[in-house]
Amino acid sequence: MLGRDIDRYSKLRYEIRAYMCFILEQNIKNYMPNISLDIVKNSLQRISNEIKTFNALYILDKNGILLGDIIGSKVVETFYEDKDFSNRSYYYETLREKKCILTDPYPSKIGGKLVVTATYPCYNEDNEIICIACIDILLEDALNLVSPASLYGYFSVANTIIYSVLSIALSLIATLLLIKGLSSLITATWNFKSLDIKEIFESTILLTLSLAIFDLVKAIFEEEVLGKNSNDNKTIHKTMMRFLGSIIIAIAIEALMLVFKFTITQPDKLIYAVYLMGGVFLLLLGLSVYVKFAYGALNLQKKARRK
Secondary structure, three states: OHHHHHHHHHHHHHHHHHHHHHHHHHHOOOOOOOOOHHHHHHHHHHHHHHOOOOOEEEEEEOOOEEEEEEEOOOOOOOOOOOOEOOOOHHHHHHHHHOOOEEOOOEEOOOOOOEEEEEEEEEEOOOOOEEEEEEEEEEHHHHHHHOOOOOOHHHHHHHHHHHHHHHHHHHHHHHHHHHHHHHHHHHHHHHOHHHOOHHHHHHHHHHHHHHHHHHHHHHHHHHHHHOOOOOOOHHHHHHHHHHHHHHHHHHHHHHHHHHHHHHHHOOHHHHHHHHHHHHHHHHHHHHHHHHHHHHHHHHHHHHHHHHO
16 A cells, blocks of 8 residues: 555665665766766666666756656656656755755656655766766665565565454444443433433443544554554554543443442442542553653654754
């Protein structure tokens, strides 16, 4: 899925950039006294012959104009209709940084699939830019360049299947709790004249637990199956707080129900309800500590990224 691939790319970007820049630097020696367009073109041709995963290889002059045809193993067209690349962001970034760069994924004009582009500026001995060598590679191929193992793809598929099955199972549990809670609520409403407060408490607990499990399923399915929000720690913390909060509410309602029950029927066991309420207090205290440290860690991450 595209969301999962983009998320993996954000994690592996520095490794992919290091690999792409290594390929370019090893084949195109920069700041050479006799560097020329023919040398750069021959170097790109050599790269395309040795490594077949690249989508397109081409050269831009210092003004961003395409020089010659595009080299590619997966292209149908031999050149772009529009040969002016001066409006591309990576052209300006390369001129500004004066070094090899790697772009974010974007739709390619060749095939329409997501690609990333590695660029490498070529200078002569007078530090004058001669041209910019560019390599387009499909996002999926870029990820395979630095995959930790050949079985990673199979593991990823198995991981998705397992989390999908678990999400379905938890969804069924949440649905059963929801049905039972609604059934108990409808029964209590129908027999309103002989209403038992215990039934109201039970239906409230069942509905609260159903909501908590549904929130957990939603977070698992979006993150592990759809690949969404996997980098958004703030969203994950919010989901966890909602889940824990729902559990605490359910336990608090149970403790309140026991207080009423033991007060009327078994006053000698009222101490157990007090113990349960003490447990609720400790859970709330633990949740407060979790929130404090979780958001403290998020703020530290934001400051580190700004630096």
